[in-house]
Amino acid sequence: MGEAVQRRFTVLTAVVAALGMTATLSGCGEDSGTGDVTLKLVAADYGTSAANSSEKYWSGLVAGFEKANPGIKVEVNVLSWKDVDRKVAEMVKEGKAPDIAQIGAYADFAKADKLYSVDQMVSIRTQANFLPSLTDAGKVDGTLYGLPFVASTRLLFYNENLFDQAGLKAPKTWDDIQSGAAALKAQGVKYPFALPLGQEEAQAETMMWLLSNSGGYVDDVGLYDIDSAQNIATFTWLRDNLVGKGLTGPVAPGELDRAKAFEAFTKGEVGMLNGHPTLMEEAEAKGVKVGMVPLPGAEGPTKGSMGVADWMMGFKQNGNRQAIGKFFDYAYSDENVLAFADEYDLLPVTGSASAEMETDNKHVKLREFLAALPNSQLPPFGKTSWATVSESVKKNIGEAVAPGGSPERVLGSIASEATRAESAE
Incomplete structure (x- = not known):
């Protein structure tokens, strides 16, 4: 937002x-x-x-x-x-x-x-x-x-011209993302999958990925569930299958801000990333043909997008x-x-x-x-602790996908901070 x-x-x-x-x-x-x-x-x-x-x-x-x-x-x-x-x-x-x-x-x-x-x-x-x-x-x-x-709302954007050159179809699953990013890298694409987990808007990028594996920041009754098994599995997959295989480009995700990723997309340097309507207009104005699909999940397209x-x-x-x-x-x-x-x-x-x-x-x-939009899930804006939790995600989540990083430790630390912030309400 x-x-x-x-x-x-x-x-x-x-x-x-x-x-x-x-x-x-x-x-x-x-x-x-x-x-x-x-x-x-x-x-x-x-x-x-x-x-x-x-x-x-x-x-x-x-x-x-x-x-x-x-x-x-x-x-x-x-x-x-x-x-x-x-x-x-x-x-x-x-x-x-x-x-x-x-x-x-x-x-x-x-x-x-x-x-x-x-x-x-x-x-x-x-x-x-x-x-x-x-x-x-x-x-x-x-x-x-x-x-x-x-x-x-957010959808997965892909560069149709780059996909055509690599012989790819729109991704539906995480495996499609990984194999597609590998093919794009082989074609010399600078950012096969741009993963902006820098401090500008890492909390949004994080939430999209959590939703793609039926997770999220909170559970069904609105309690924080940041270090759930699903969330840890999601960031473990990102670490091992995208970042660890060199498929996210020359800038470490924890150092890549959304604005820089979006700018690279409008230049035709990005194969895939999560985007919003404004980016669609900016990219097409610069000649980038944009494909859009719901963010692929572990087994298929994410059922509810992030709002x-x-x-x-x-x-x-x-x-x-x-x-x-x-x-x-x-x-x-x-x-x-x-x-x-x-x-x-x-x-x-x-x-x-x-x-x-x-x-x-x-x-x-x-x-x-x-x-x-009607079925989208929004961050827990109604929690006064959300500002603190959001800031913690921005500062720390990039470490979870870094080489040797521990999603369990990073998400656990953010979860502990969330608990303390909730108790202080």
């Missing part, structure tokens, strides 16, 4: 103002409900340059909202993904919480009683329109606090519950949801917008990702 996700608002001039509360706020308390209100919104930038900065999206949305809602102003501060989560956490800690944040995590704020629950803010119609798999991931202790903002979501939330501090709710109801109209998804080749988070995208021929290439 962010992966994914990866995850995609005028406005930079409002940075200073957004970091400090001003007299235009309607005051503290449960909900002022009267008078003029200025909402502070902090959002992540999904753009890759000034030309496609998310500022443009938010500027247009806010202009429409303010016209439809006299008396409510919205000031937006757009920050890079490298900074936005940390900046919002600092603002909250300093007693200067924004009214609305669009960021990567919400659970810590919900646990600390800093957020309105979704049913306190939005209309029943808006709440009922979210995809169930996403709202399930937006709950803490059974209450919905995180509104999914945008989503993505990624980013989140919107409303903070209690300034007492602007009603105004926040009006903004959310406006922002989650089909027109606005689809405009953002279109701009960044991501997936809408509501049922009606998803249905519209699915029937629109201009989105035909996204249909496989859309089809995977």
